[in-house]
Amino acid sequence: xxxxxxxxxxxxxxxxxxxxxxxxxxxxxxxxxxxxxxxxxxxxxxxxxxxxxxxxxxxxxxxxxxxxxxxxxxxxxxxxxxxxxxxxxxxxxxxxxxxxxxxxxxxxxxxxxxxxxxxxxxxxxxxxxxxxxxxxxxxxxxxxxxxxxxxxxxxxxxxxxxxxxxxxxxxxxxxxxxxxxxxxxxxxxxxxxxxxxxxxxxxxxxxxxxxxxxxxxxxxxxxxxxxxxxxxxxxxxxxxxxxxxxxxxxxxxxxxxxxxxxxxxxxxxxxxxxxxxxxxxxxxxxxxxxxxxxxxxxxxxxxxxxxxxxxxxxxxxxxxxxxxxxxxxxxxxxxxxxxxxxxxxxxxxxxxxxxxxxxxxxxxxxxxxxxxxxxxxxxxxxxxxxxxxxxxxxxxxxxxxxxxxxxxxxxxxxxxxxxxxxxxx
Amino acid sequence: xxxxxxxxxxxxxxxxxxxxxxxxxxxxxxxxxxxxxxxxxxxxxxxxxxxxxxxxxxxxxxxxxxxxxxxxxxxxxxxxxxxxxxxxxxxxxxxxxxxxxxxxxxxxxxxxxxxxxxxxxxxxxxxxxxxxxxxxxxxxxxxxxxxxxxxxxxxxxxxxxxxxxxxxxxxxxxxxxxxxxxxxxxxxxxxxxxxxxxxxxxxxxxxxxxxxxxxxxxxxxxxxxxxxxxxxxxxxxxxxxxxxxxxxxxxxxxxxxxxxxxxxxxxxxxxxxxxxxxxxxxxxxxxxxxxxxxxxxxxxxxxxxxxxxxxxxxxxxxxxxxxxxxxxxxxxxxxxxxxxxxxxxxxxxxxxxxxxxxxxxxxxxxxxxxxxxxxxxxxxxxxxxxxxxxxxxxxxxxxxxxxxxxxxxxxxxxxxxxxxxxxxx
Numbered sequence: 001x002x003x004x005x006x007x008x009x010x011x012x013x014x015x016x017x018x019x020x021x022x023x024x025x026x027x028x029x030x031x032x033x034x035x036x037x038x039x040x041x042x043x044x045x046x047x048x049x050x051x052x053x054x055x056x057x058x059x060x061x062x063x064x065x066x067x068x069x070x071x072x073x074x075x076x077x078x079x080x081x082x083x084x085x086x087x088x089x090x091x092x093x094x095x096x097x098x099x100x101x102x103x104x105x106x107x108x109x110x111x112x113x114x115x116x117x118x119x120x121x122x123x124x125x126x127x128x129x130x131x132x133x134x135x136x137x138x139x140x141x142x143x144x145x146x147x148x149x150x151x152x153x154x155x156x157x158x159x160x161x162x163x164x165x166x167x168x169x170x171x172x173x174x175x176x177x178x179x180x181x182x183x184x185x186x187x188x189x190x191x192x193x194x195x196x197x198x199x200x201x202x203x204x205x206x207x208x209x210x211x212x213x214x215x216x217x218x219x220x221x222x223x224x225x226x227x228x229x230x231x232x233x234x235x236x237x238x239x240x241x242x243x244x245x246x247x248x249x250x251x252x253x254x255x256x257x258x259x260x261x262x263x264x265x266x267x268x269x270x271x272x273x274x275x276x277x278x279x280x281x282x283x284x285x286x287x288x289x290x291x292x293x294x295x296x297x298x299x300x301x302x303x304x305x306x307x308x309x310x311x312x313x314x315x316x317x318x319x320x321x322x323x324x325x326x327x328x329x330x331x332x333x334x335x336x337x338x339x340x341x342x343x344x345x346x347x348x349x350x351x352x353x354x355x356x357x358x359x360x361x362x363x364x365x366x367x368x369x370x371x372x373x374x375x376x377x378x379x380x381x382x383x384x385x386x387x388x389x390x391x392x393x394x395x396x397x398x399x400x401x402x403x404x405x406x407x408x409x410x411x412x413x414x415x416x417x418x419x420x421x422x423x424x425x
Numbered sequence: 426x427x428x429x430x431x432x433x434x435x436x437x438x439x440x441x442x443x444x445x446x447x448x449x450x451x452x453x454x455x456x457x458x459x460x461x462x463x464x465x466x467x468x469x470x471x472x473x474x475x476x477x478x479x480x481x482x483x484x485x486x487x488x489x490x491x492x493x494x495x496x497x498x499x500x501x502x503x504x505x506x507x508x509x510x511x512x513x514x515x516x517x518x519x520x521x522x523x524x525x526x527x528x529x530x531x532x533x534x535x536x537x538x539x540x541x542x543x544x545x546x547x548x549x550x551x552x553x554x555x556x557x558x559x560x561x562x563x564x565x566x567x568x569x570x571x572x573x574x575x576x577x578x579x580x581x582x583x584x585x586x587x588x589x590x591x592x593x594x595x596x597x598x599x600x601x602x603x604x605x606x607x608x609x610x611x612x613x614x615x616x617x618x619x620x621x622x623x624x625x626x627x628x629x630x631x632x633x634x635x636x637x638x639x640x641x642x643x644x645x646x647x648x649x650x651x652x653x654x655x656x657x658x659x660x661x662x663x664x665x666x667x668x669x670x671x672x673x674x675x676x677x678x679x680x681x682x683x684x685x686x687x688x689x690x691x692x693x694x695x696x697x698x699x700x701x702x703x704x705x706x707x708x709x710x711x712x713x714x715x716x717x718x719x720x721x722x723x724x725x726x727x728x729x730x731x732x733x734x735x736x737x738x739x740x741x742x743x744x745x746x747x748x749x750x751x752x753x754x755x756x757x758x759x760x761x762x763x764x765x766x767x768x769x770x771x772x773x774x775x776x777x778x779x780x781x782x783x784x785x786x787x788x789x790x791x792x793x794x795x796x797x798x799x800x801x802x803x804x805x806x807x808x809x810x811x812x813x814x815x816x817x818x819x820x821x822x823x824x825x826x827x828x829x830x831x832x833x834x835x836x837x838x839x840x841x842x843x844x845x846x847x848x849x850x
Contacts, residue, residue, distance in 0.1 A: 196587065196673040204670045228674070229674045229677025229679070229681055232678055232681060232682075233682055234681065234685070242674075245628065245629040248621040249653070249667075249671055249674065250654065250674050250675060251654065252621075253654035253678045253679055254654070255655050256658050257686070261683055261686040261690075262686070264714055265686075268713070268714045286693050288693070289690065
């Protein structure tokens with residue numbers, strides 16, 4: 001890391017500096033802070049990822065001592081934590097929660113992304129409030145990687161935005177495309193629309209209209225048509241787009257079905273003496289399979305569409321899952337996911353006057369109007385104290401702050417949508 | 426069956442006559458007509474169900490000869506069949522399809538219910554058009570039985586109505602309650618609302634409002650609160666209520682996940698020589714489990730909310746599944762499902778002015794207004810020819826026709842919903 005004493009470089013274009021660290025919320029998750037800190041240490045040691053730990057400083061110190069990493073990983077103190085049961089309101093009540101402070105590090109240009117195993121509702125609400133939606137994106141989405149072979153399938157939205165307009169689904173396609181390019185290394189990922197039949201006319205009002213918009217082409221999206229529930233684990237497309245309500249139900253249905261199937265199979269496999277012998281002979285393979293399909297392993301997601309990348313690890317995450325989440329956050333930051341999304345969403349906007357309808361203009365209007373008083377916290381959160389051991393280079397800070405100011409000028413995310421999706425014509 | 430020569434009895438209240446037969450569509454399904462007819466024969470022989478076979482008479486005759494049932498099961502000829510790929514439009518184009526004629530037998534009081542393994546879209550569209558929605562029911566729903574233990578869980582809607590209002594979900598709860606009473610033999614079945622969190626405030630606009638309405642109580646519905654995707658196979662409640670879009674996605678996700686899990690397990694279990702030995706030792710138990718969880722076995726559903734019961738068997742149904750479907754149709758008819766639904770829906774209406782809002786009144790307004798020209802077929806379908814071998818007693822015919830006239834006066838089902846669901850207040 002470049003030291004504090006260096007002369008500030010011109011803010012225009014930062015040279016190839018070392019990447020910013022990943023802010024890790026050590027206070028969220030069923031096994032916080034022990035497993036979280038251990039996972040972060042693993043990420044530093046085994047994957048070369050830079051991290052900054054956010055949470056109760058004394059406790060973090062003790063854990064780092066235990067791992068022999070005292071003084072080697074910066075710490076930012078946070079007094080409060082969101083409880084696992086706390087939802088959206090907590091993000092207002094606790095402006096100094098570990099997640100809020102991690103968001104603040106991103107805004108200040110002192111971290112590139114954040115990792116939390118806290119409650120999804122709390123993390124999403126806090127991140128939306130603190131990071132704000134990135135310019136041009138109507139609503140954020142959570143992307144998850146489904147355990148298909150040979151490579152994962154990305155499903156979004158898994159629950160960030162439950163009432164979505166057709167134009168919102170098109171934007172989710174753009175978000176998913178940008179994410180898949182980095183995660184899967186596919187240049188033009190295929191995108192499917194989750195609905196209830198393969199023909200274009202199948203679905204509810206919102207998906208039927210979204211199908212029309214996506215079929216219009218020239219959005220920079222490789223639209224592969226409709227997909228159904230039974231296609232999710234077939235790996236038929238790279239990205240599956242749906243609203244946060246349907247996506248969440250589908251994902252949890254999949255998780256529950258996998259758990260039930262394995263539990264039933266275990267019963268069937270050990271129901272008789274010969275079957276138990278058989279089970280012993282297959283033990284290793286089945287454990288591998290169980291792990292690959294286990295929601296605790298593949299679970300968790302990435303919140304896309306904000307001014308910063310938020311990796312939400314599964315609440316039950318152990319150290320290994322946290323290390324993977326840190327590595328993923330690092331890859332996304334290195335792949336400039338926020339910029340990629342900006343470009344991808346801009347591409348979907350070029351055809352606005354060609355095909356898009358008043359639904360699109362609606363959201364523009366809202367972006368233009370001033371935010372209402374209740375849409376912002378009464379008091380802006382104060383900068384986190386104390387600073388991480390090594391501050392980020394001034395050049396990076398400046399660039400990030402410029403981006404932050406731009407973002408604050410657009411208040412799209414803070415504005416709740418008032419109108420219903422337009423009826424299909 | 427009573428002969429044609431008997432004097433007509435007073436139409437008020439039919440005496441305890443033998444139940445009407447189940448109309449079986451022999452032309453729908455991947456294995457039609459051979460497996461369909463064999464299944465119907467099994468239902469007659471093994472379960473004592475009365476059936477009437479609808480389809481190409483000469484072909485049915487040949488099949489009945491083959492099974493030694495010539496002359497023992499009545500046949501109603503139908504010229505046309507809906508193709509498996511055909512959707513809703515086919516119901517207009519083919520007024521003499523085997524499904525349309527089976528519906529007509531119900532309307533004429535010559536059959537109590539119908540069984541078809543035809544395409545779900547085609548069967549639903551034809552049945553809605555020919556049987557019409559029963560009085561008081563805003564929209565029909567498909568109920569499916571999920572393979573939970575010790576007894577199945579009923580999920581509805583699995584795809585009949587994709588855009589549903591909160592009040593429609595309350596009615597689905599009533600439909601599901603009536604169905605569960607007969608299928609599960611539970612007097613007050615517990616009903617869960619499928620959404621994305623267990624707390625009342627979780628979900629999209631429609632489910633949040635539906636939760637409020639259902640929590641109001643006094644609907645004759647045992648509301649057990651929200652359920653999530655991973656609860657579907659846990660058997661936490663007797664009935665799970667959702668819109669047709671979400672229900673269809675969840676059901677197909679479950680089917681696809683079960684298929685994938687079993688395919689992966691098979692691979693894992695036979696990947697090495699010892700594992701293959703193990704697999705042999707567990708063969709029988711795993712086959713049993715595979716069958717219980719196999720969508721081809723539990724698949725299929727019941728279309729509820731019309732003036733007649735329609736059992737939609739899985740397209741891939743073999744004889745055994747058809748026999749089960751006939752038995753189910755028989756049980757539902759014997760349990761007077763249509764009357765039960767009427768009572769249950771009426772109970773949900775009693776609290777109309779207490780809690781329900783303009784959404785409910787909306788649908789009333791539509792029920793009151795005259796149907797528009799395009800909502801009805803240009804020409805009413807002609808009665809099916811020829812008549813079944815033994816005509817139904819006049820008393821039954823009269824009662825059913827009176828019900829039919831009542832139903833035709835209300836055109837709720839034919840009226841497409843114009844307004845969006847009301848925003849939650």
